[in-house]
Amino acid sequence: MTRSSALAGGGLPSVAAGAAVGGWTAVGALPSPRQWPSSEESAVLLDDGTALAAGGAVVRGIGTGECLLFDPGSRTWQPTGGMQQPRLLHSLTKLEDGKVLAVGGMVQTDSLPFTYLATAELYDPARKTWTPAGKLATPRALHTATLLPGGKVLVAGGIGDQTPGVRRNLRSAEVYDPDSRTWTVAEPMTDARSDHIAVRLTDGRVLLVGGNAGADLYLHVRQSFCELYDPVTGTWAPTGSLRMPRSGHQATPLGDGTVLVTGGFPLTMRRARMFSAHSLWQTELYNPGSGLWTPSxxxxxxxxSHRALLLRSGRVLVLGGTDSATEDVGYAAATVYDPRTRTWTPAAGLTTGRSYCSATLLGDGTVLAAGGTVRSGMADPGYARDLLTETSELFTE
Structure with a gap:
């Protein structure tokens, strides 16, 4: 870590002594290498215990409609009904009736013109098929989709065209009603954002954390502003801001109702593949009662570009990712956070280092990590294309 990032961080890492936590076991590979750049795309656990992976990119920036089911019994992936629209940078949300809602996204991200999708689809696990689920009022990608109390879904922010050919981060929000399969325009957010994280709090409100506030294709400015959506009143309200602006981060609800934020790109802006400053090691804890963030x-x-999940033990597993200085490799390192002591313990490393991967907590308490980016930028001999992986593995605490 650099001296500048240490000075900005306000503290050195707090690492608990002891043996590494848990272990990883290789399981059946995906049919082909692929990545899921947004954590909203991660595989969804179905009621029968299988995990549904839908869409993503089989080559960097090229979306797919292929869908797969992971069977924890056989530890293998099997094909299931494909989506009607190839997409990446979309969202997957399991509904109360067990179906899965796929929303928005893009067909490809590696060449102009960009097309943001307004379509939505529903996956029926019984029939293993997708059917149309209405259309968004505003096409979008890199948004969040959160299941609300009562079964509706809040879709917020993302990137899209505010005017034809002019990409902007979005303030708009919409609510999906699974009973009528219709979309309703919601009150817009206080601030436009994409690549943010949404967390449903224990009282049913939705917390939006950080993200990008930049206004064009190549320039990204991280933001610290956070806000809350109240599903009862249908309104947004500002809440405490992060101490450090960030995107590419994770926000994980803890057992006591607080929210842990980890990592991410710092405040500095980037153009194309040029980065400044290292990814953040400093974490923050949100208290819904006070609305304030405190260092953790x-x-x-x-x-x-890592993943973070709450384990059955109440601890948080952080896995994979990369560093904002180069973004050229997928990390194999993993670590576990204990909310009781606010300390980190090294976890067993992934068998394959990866970023932009899918990560899902399965019914038996193990964590499934699949796909992702192994190398990129100058670490990839081809340079023009990311090196993706088809490997999958399970973490047992």
Whole structure:
């Protein structure tokens, strides 16, 4: 870590002593390498215990409609009904009736013109088929989709065309009603954002955390502003801001109702593949009662584009990712956070280092990590294309 990031962080990493936590076991591979750049795309656990992976990119920036089911019994992936529209940078949300809602996204991200999708689809696990689920009022990608109390889904922010050919981060929000399969325009957010994280709090409100506030294709400005959506009144309200602006981060609800934020790109702006400053190691804890963020124990190292999940034990597993200085490799390192002591303990490393992967907590308490980016940028001999992986593995605490 650099001296500048240490000075900005306000503290050194707090790492608990002891043996590494848990272990990883390789399981059946995906049919082909692929990545899921947004954590909203991660595979969804179905009621029968299988995990549904839908869409993503089989080559960097090229979306697919292929869908797969992971069977924890056989530890293998099997094909299931494909989506009607190839997409990446979309969202997957399991509904109360067990179906899965796929929303928005893009067909491809590697060449102009960009097309943002307004379509939505429903996956029926019984029939293993997708059917149309209405259309968004505003096409979008890199948004969030959150299941609300009562079964509706809040879709917020993202990127889209505010005017033809002019990409902008979006303030708009919409609510999906699964009973009528219709969309209703909601009150717009206080601030436009994409690549943010949404967390449903224990009282049913939705917390939006950080994200990008930049206004064009190549320039990204991280933001610290956070806001709350109240599903009862249908309104947004500002809440406490992050101490450090970030995107490419994760926000994980803890057992006591607080929210842990880890990693991410810092405030500095980037153009194309040029980065400045390292990914954040400093973590923050949100208290819904006070609406304030406070520093929490720092991770052993900074990372972005990682995944973080709450384990059955109440601890948080952070896995994979990369660093904002180069974004050229997928990390194999993993670490576990204990909310009781606010300390981090090294976890067993992934068998394959990866960022932009899918990560899902399965019914038996294990964590499934699949696909992702192994190398990118100058670490990839081809440079023009990311090196993706088809490997999958399970973490047992």
């Amino acid at each position: 124990g720092s991770m052993p190292a900074g990372r972005s």
